[in-house]
Amino acid sequence: MKVSRRLSLLLLSGITLLLASTLVFLYIKASTDEASSYPESRDLIGRMKQLNAQWETEILKARIAISHDYDPLVSPLTEMTRLWQQFEAIEPSHDRSDSAIWQASYDAYLDALKEKTRLVEKFKSHNAVLRNSLAFLPTAEDSIQNQIARLPGDDKLQLQNIATDTYDLLLSSLEFTQVTSDDKAADILVGQNKLAINKLRLPSELHAQIDILNKHIALILREQPVVNSLLEQIEAVPVAARLDDITNLFNKDEQRSDAIDQRYHFYLLAFSTLLVLLMLYLAVRLLRSFAVINRVNRALQAANESLERRVEERTRELKDTQSELLDTARQAGMAEIATNVLHNVGNVLNSVNISADLVTRKLRTSKALGLGKAMQLINEHPSDLGHFITEDEKGKLLPAYLNQLVEAIAVEQQAITDELAQLSKSVDHIKDIVATQQSYAGANSLMEPLQVSELLEDALRMNSGALTRHHVTVVKDYAEVPKVMGDKHRLLLILINLISNAKYAMSELSDRPREMTLGVKVVDDATLQVSVKDEGEGISAENMTRIFAHGFTTRKEGHGFGLHSCALAAIEMNGHLTAHSDGPGKGALFTLKIPLKIAEGET
Numbered sequence: 001m002k003v004s005r006r007l008s009l010l011l012l013s014g015i016t017l018l019l020a021s022t023l024v025f026l027y028i029k030a031s032t033d034e035a036s037s038y039p040e041s042r043d044l045i046g047r048m049k050q051l052n053a054q055w056e057t058e059i060l061k062a063r064i065a066i067s068h069d070y071d072p073l074v075s076p077l078t079e080m081t082r083l084w085q086q087f088e089a090i091e092p093s094h095d096r097s098d099s100a101i102w103q104a105s106y107d108a109y110l111d112a113l114k115e116k117t118r119l120v121e122k123f124k125s126h127n128a129v130l131r132n133s134l135a136f137l138p139t140a141e142d143s144i145q146n147q148i149a150r151l152p153g154d155d156k157l158q159l160q161n162i163a164t165d166t167y168d169l170l171l172s173s174l175e176f177t178q179v180t181s182d183d184k185a186a187d188i189l190v191g192q193n194k195l196a197i198n199k200l201r202l203p204s205e206l207h208a209q210i211d212i213l214n215k216h217i218a219l220i221l222r223e224q225p226v227v228n229s230l231l232e233q234i235e236a237v238p239v240a241a242r243l244d245d246i247t248n249l250f251n252k253d254e255q256r257s258d259a260i261d262q263r264y265h266f267y268l269l270a271f272s273t274l275l276v277l278l279m280l281y282l283a284v285r286l287l288r289s290f291a292v293i294n295r296v297n298r299a300l301q302a303a304n305e306s307l308e309r310r311v312e313e314r315t316r317e318l319k320d321t322q323s324e325l326l327d328t329a330r331q332a333g334m335a336e337i338a339t340n341v342l343h344n345v346g347n348v349l350n351s352v353n354i355s356a357d358l359v360t361r362k363l364r365t366s367k368a369l370g371l372g373k374a375m376q377l378i379n380e381h382p383s384d385l386g387h388f389i390t391e392d393e394k395g396k397l398l399p400a401y402l403n404q405l406v407e408a409i410a411v412e413q414q415a416i417t418d419e420l421a422q423l424s425k426s427v428d429h430i431k432d433i434v435a436t437q438q439s440y441a442g443a444n445s446l447m448e449p450l451q452v453s454e455l456l457e458d459a460l461r462m463n464s465g466a467l468t469r470h471h472v473t474v475v476k477d478y479a480e481v482p483k484v485m486g487d488k489h490r491l492l493l494i495l496i497n498l499i500s501n502a503k504y505a506m507s508e509l510s511d512r513p514r515e516m517t518l519g520v521k522v523v524d525d526a527t528l529q530v531s532v533k534d535e536g537e538g539i540s541a542e543n544m545t546r547i548f549a550h551g552f553t554t555r556k557e558g559h560g561f562g563l564h565s566c567a568l569a570a571i572e573m574n575g576h577l578t579a580h581s582d583g584p585g586k587g588a589l590f591t592l593k594i595p596l597k598i599a600e601g602e603t
Contacts, residue, residue, distance in 0.1 A: 109242035116237040133216040354465040449599035459495035479521035485597040498532040505536030539581035
């Protein structure tokens with residue numbers, strides 16, 4: 001029944017842990033800040049699109065000579081590069097379901113930006129040549145016109161025609177920059193031919209200027225189609241389209257992320273509901289367990305009261321102390337402490353019961369009963385008591401009998417006094433066991449001068465009845481140890497439990513003597529070491545790591561509280577308790593090590 005209940009509790013605990021872990025996982029997944037970076041990423045892409053449009057506007061300004069500064073053609077690219085780096089710094093936070101598509105979109109944008117940058121650089125070079133030639137044309141044409149007007153000549157009409165042809169060539173060149181076509185190019189070539197013919201009719205000092213003008217017109221005729229082609233290519237580069245593609249991917253990814261987020265929230269709600277239901281069920285089970293514990297505690301209290309009524313007043317003090325501890329444990333929910341107290345008290349109660357039984361038997365068979373018989377003889381001779389004592393055969397024996405009776409009563413009284421002292425010591429230890437257990441609730445331990453060998457003898461006396469019944473031989477290996485400062489009752493608790501466990505470990509031993517070795521010595525001048533060695537059933541390797549665990553025991557009638565409480569008590573004294581065994585059937589050695597604190601006045 002207990003095993004089934006324990007397995008049920010373990011299963012419920014496992015399910016609760018699994019649900020809690022799942023909830024934590026879902027909460028982490030649902031609380032991711034992935035969605036929060038979508039608006040920022042889209043904002044960066046929008047700003048890059050604006051910069052791209054601004055870039056194209058600046059290119060057109062440079063094309064039509066509104067702006068002769070090429071810095072605006074560089075600034076948008078620099079800002080777009082900075083924004084892209086900021087964009088890439090945000091992007092790794094996203095968990096892309098299809099990274100190939102995203103990478104392809106990024107690569108396409110970067111390729112488009114690189115191509116547009118190359119074309120813009122080429123445009124800047126050709127447009128600079130074109131702008132210089134266009135800027136020079138009006139000045140060169142004015143200079144030629146002025147010199148033609150100052151020329152002396154008889155044929156004014158012919159000079160006027162040359163000036164007109166030159167001006168028409170200038171206008172054709174300017175029109176060609178606005179409307180680039182083959183017809184305009186043909187008109188310019190015709191004008192250049194006329195200019196070449198007219199040059200021969202003009203003085204030689206104008207030939208150089210006409211050649212320069214003709215050279216610039218040729219540059220315009222050559223560079224304007226190239227600039228127009230570059231503008232068309234720049235306009236065709238799909239930078240904005242690639243940014244739109246990335247934005248579309250963001251939208252799709254955000255929709256997918258929202259769907260996943262909603263699913264996680266649904267799972268979170270479902271598992272939360274299951275966990276709440278399970279917690280409610282566990283709360284009901286816990287309340288029932290508390291009710292069972294209360295019933296058990298009440299039964300234990302009734303049993304203790306029944307037992308305490310059969311012993312003297314000091315045993316009633318134990319009952320009060322136990323009742324107070326049980327009430328405190330019940331109110332604080334410290335079931336483990338209550339169990340440890342009862343286990344350790346149970347060990348000492350064996351000694352209490354033995355002492356009480358011995359006192360009871362001695363009182364029942366007391367020689368003091370003979371005093372009543374003697375008094376009966378005396379009362380039968382109230383008038384001739386002197387004659388009876390001196391003359392009667394029975395009367396003569398009465399004084400000697402009374403002397404022997406006094407001696408026997410004195411021996412009995414001393415034995416009963418010794419037993420009551422042992423009983424009182426055991427009861428005091430029970431009280432201090434209870435008080436010591438309060439250390440787990442924060443109480444301080446009481447340090448007092450101790451003789452460890454005497455403490456070992458007290459532990460042996462408290463186990464003497466059981467050791468005698470089990471025919472256990474005790475070997476004492478006591479080194480010379482000074483009086484030390486220590487917690488008497490924690491040490492006594494540990495020693496009683498270790499001696500009791502060693503006795504039980506040898507209870508089934510039949511092929512060799514049941515021998516227990518107690519040792520005490522000082523190690524490295526800084527550590528007090530107490531050991532209890534038995535020749536019993538030993539400890540298997542798989543149990544060695546669990547030997548001090550709460551509730552673990554290899555005895556059918558055991559509870560698994562003794563060694564656990566001993567280990568806790570050792571820790572409370574800033575020490576530690578260890579176990580060693582070579583295997584089943586090879587005995588075991590338990591060693592307690594605590595810091596050595598020599599009492600004042602000892603060396």
